[in-house]
Amino acid sequence: MKRLTAALFLSMVLTTTAWAGTAKVTWDDPDSYRDVRAAEENQTRFERRVFDGLEAHFQELAEKLPENHVLEVTVKDLDLAGEVLPxxxxxxxxxxxxxxNADFPAIEFDFKHLDDSGNVVLEGNERLRGRDLPGQGRTNIRARSQHELLDYERAMLDRWFRFRFEE
Structure with a gap:
């Protein structure tokens, strides 16, 4: 039985296409972004968490691209979901x-999908505005807790990636 399990696992590994693209994210003039405002946190530290979180998410998405492909992203504007209120x-x-309910995130960025030889496979400028987001339709106002940071923005980027690269 162990041999059969090992053989099945090995055959799955050998027949699976290698997916391991990478992302390169550039933040163009972040001081001019519409809304990356911190609430009860140091502004610089909050921005770093937001930018690191979005870079990590672009990397997760790029890993779905073929091996040695690159997703280059230059973020031009960012508006996080919600607003900071006293x-x-x-x-x-x-x-x-x-x-x-209507506090959607928005992002504008240029992107290039490069193949393993550096040739442009796809490029463009995107202006995304999140819709149909987790929790939409609730009538109550709710504060975003720390573990929810970027949930709405990630959902918006996931839909964009599926539309541009998977469909």
Whole structure:
């Protein structure tokens, strides 16, 4: 039985296409972005978390491309889901990023998909605005907790990648 399992596993590995593209993300003039505003966090640290998180997500998407292919992305503008508002918590005013039903994220970027020889497979400029996002349709306002940072933005980028590269 162990030999059969090992043989099946080996045949799956050998017949699977190698997928291991990479992403290169450039942030063009982030000080001019529409909304990357921190709530109760240092602005520089918050921006770094946002940019690192989106770079990691572009990398996850690029890994679905064929081996040695590159997805180059130059972000021109970013508007995170929700808005930063002052709210009264325990008698004091705090800033919290709140997401309402129509508080969609938006992003503008140029992209190039390069093959393993550096030839352009696909390129373009995208202006995405997230719709049909997780939690849409709820009537209550809810604050985004730390573990939810970029959930809406990732969902928007996932849909874009499926449309451009998988369909």
């Amino acid at each position: 709210i009264n918590i325990g008698g004091g005013m705090n800033l919290v990023r709140q997401v309402r």
